[in-house]
Amino acid sequence: MSSVHAAPDFWEERYRAGETPWEYPGVPPALTRFLARNPARSGETVLVPGCGSGQELAAFVAAGYAVTAVDFSATAVKRARGRVPAGAAVALHCADFFTCALPLAGYSLIYERTFVCALDPARWPVVAKRITSLLRPGGRWVGLFLEGPKEDGPPFGWDRGEAEALLRLHFEHLDTQRVPPAESPALFAGREWWREWRRPVGP
Ligand SMILES: C[S@@+](CC[C@H](N)C(=O)[O-])C[C@H]1O[C@@H](n2cnc3c(N)ncnc32)[C@H](O)[C@@H]1O
Numbered sequence: 429m430s431s432v433h434a435a436p437d438f439w440e441e442r443y444r445a446g447e448t449p450w451e452y453p454g455v456p457p458a459l460t461r462f463l464a465r466n467p468a469r470s471g472e473t474v475l476v477p478g479c480g481s482g483q484e485l486a487a488f489v490a491a492g493y494a495v496t497a498v499d500f501s502a503t504a505v506k507r508a509r510g511r512v513p514a515g516a517a518v519a520l521h522c523a524d525f526f527t528c529a530l531p532l533a534g535y536s537l538i539y540e541r542t543f544v545c546a547l548d549p550a551r552w553p554v555v556a557k558r559i560t561s562l563l564r565p566g567g568r569w570v571g572l573f574l575e576g577p578k579e580d581g582p583p584f585g586w587d588r589g590e591a592e593a594l595l596r597l598h599f600e601h602l603d604t605q606r607v608p609p610a611e612s613p614a615l616f617a618g619r620e621w622w623r624e625w626r627r628p629v630g631p
Contacts, residue, residue, distance in 0.1 A: 500524050
């Protein structure tokens, strides 16, 4: 993959320079609503790929999930580490999500926010397969997905029809909700959708 944004340095420079317009300053309200409806049952785990500075990690801990988070920017991971409550069950990896050793079928939940839209659209089929392989059967991929043009990113928006056609190869669709523009940073206002997909239990 030759795109500059496929390399850690692209993101590392932006975190160091404080140029992170994608960040939501806190826990996105749509996630707060989800966690109120879905506190962890015993043994439930969540994976946060491309976690950035980890704004949401403490919320998952508070909801009872054992948390694993991955990002390949060292500065982002350091910031995320600073947000984890002392003694919390959080494993933070500074690593490439596509190659780091994560347990197959290891997660009840995988959380998306501005990770997929950071990746070249040519990689989305690989993302969908990787996410499916990491979810337990019946596990869910949930979060905030960006819609809009997929050219000239990042961010690369999803065309809903194209995205759904791809995801339906691997997942059952559970829910799609429009995110009120006031709940997004200016860069994404009116373009974020809360979506929930489930890995089928059967083959
Ligand atoms: C737009 S930022 C979003 C960060 C965070 N999810 C948020 O909402 O603030 C994209 C993040 O994905 C990370 N990233 C991109 N490609 C990655 C990869 N292959 N493996 C791990 N992290 C990656 C970047 O370092 C960056 O922190």
